[in-house]
Amino acid sequence: MKILVTGGAGFIGSHLVDKLVKLGHNVIIFDNLTKQVHPSGIPDYLNLKATFIRGDVRNKNKLKDVVKKVDAIYHFSAAVGVGQSQYEISKYVDVNIKGTANLLDILVNEKHRVKKVIVASSMSIYGEGMYKCKKCGKVKPEIRDYKNEKITSWEPLCPFCRGELKPIPTDEDTPLKSNSIYAITKKEQEEMSLLIGKTYGIPVVSLRFFNVYGPRQSLSNPYTGVCAIFLSRIKNNNPPVIFEDGLQTRDFIWVGDIVNACVLALQKEKANYQIFNVGSGKPVSIRKIAEVLIKLLNKDLKPEITYKFRKGDVRHCYADISKIKRKLGFKIETKLEDGLKKLINWSKKEKAEDKFKYAEKQLKEKGLVK
Secondary structure (H helix, E strand, O other), X not given: OXXXXXXXXXXXXXXXXXXXXXXXXXXXXXXXXXXXXXOOOOOOOOOOOOEEXXXXXXXXXXXXHHHOOOOEEEEOOOOOOHHHHOOOHHHHHHHHHHHHHHHHHHHHHOOOOOOEEEEEEEHHHHOOOEEEEOOOEEEXXXXXXXXXXXXXXXXXXXXXXXXXXXXXXXXXXXXXXXXXXXXXXXHHHHHHHHHHHXXXXXXXXXXXXXXXXXXXXXXXXXOOOHHXXXXXXXXXXXXXXXXXXXXXXXXXXXXXXXXXXXXXXXXXXXXOOOEEEEOOOOOEEHHHHHHHXXXXXXXXXXXXXXXXOEOOOOOEOOEOOHHHHHHHOOOOOOOHHHHHHHHHHHHOXXXXXXXXXXXXXXXXXXXXXX
């Protein structure tokens, strides 16, 4: 099968390309090599058995020439970064929504042989995860907004009785309350793709990735995943900086497990026109991630807990993965600590320029940190 991977030179996309090539597919990588992710140009890990085309999804004509040649598409091309999206609004909308619109426009109006499209969505589109209230049952709280009051508790309260809440797994039917421009653009990517797919009979699958970590995640990009940001700080003998009290939780998944889910989405007809969470199904505190990385790197550091609020941040969100396990036979193969050990081993030969303070300065200047 001839397969196009937009964003195929990136973190997740490149691992997917390797897997698809190994499975015997003819793969085309379409990537603009944005400097924030690829400061040195073409990465040395790029699979030489795949065809590389340098192009931007906003360039409709160049994208059209590639789409006409393929049987399936993984649409991974996107501007990524929750905080940055709050002040680079035009860029994020242009890349993520216009780029997706170009792809869909081509599929609707040009001759092609595409049999399936798999879209990389994001857990960020949920906003807060799901919770349970003793009195009111299963509830979805609003995005927290502390304004100017003194923060005495970081936990969201029941929107109905103002009682305490307990985090529970977030399933695919959870109402979407996007908390950033990035999240909104990913939601639009997903909804546009599923709508056009259903309208024109092109099977589309949306995979809502949770917090992915692993090799090739840029250690010098301060807008990437938290594992890479923390690792960059620690390698430079700086403490990981954590907002709030560090007890907020996320769902961390090894990039290889993400790739396995992507392959299943291509292979299984049961995936067609469906939305799937792709996570580990286990909540882990941000503080624990920092502490485990420090321990594994054997550094004499402690996380710097700021007790400051970053506007739009959610408190808890972790995946209910029962649907993808049931329908596609997905399973987690790499445990968190094993994955972090592999990440650290890879990072030993990688350049890690700590740019966290620069990114934090940008957030403060824009009034996004309380």
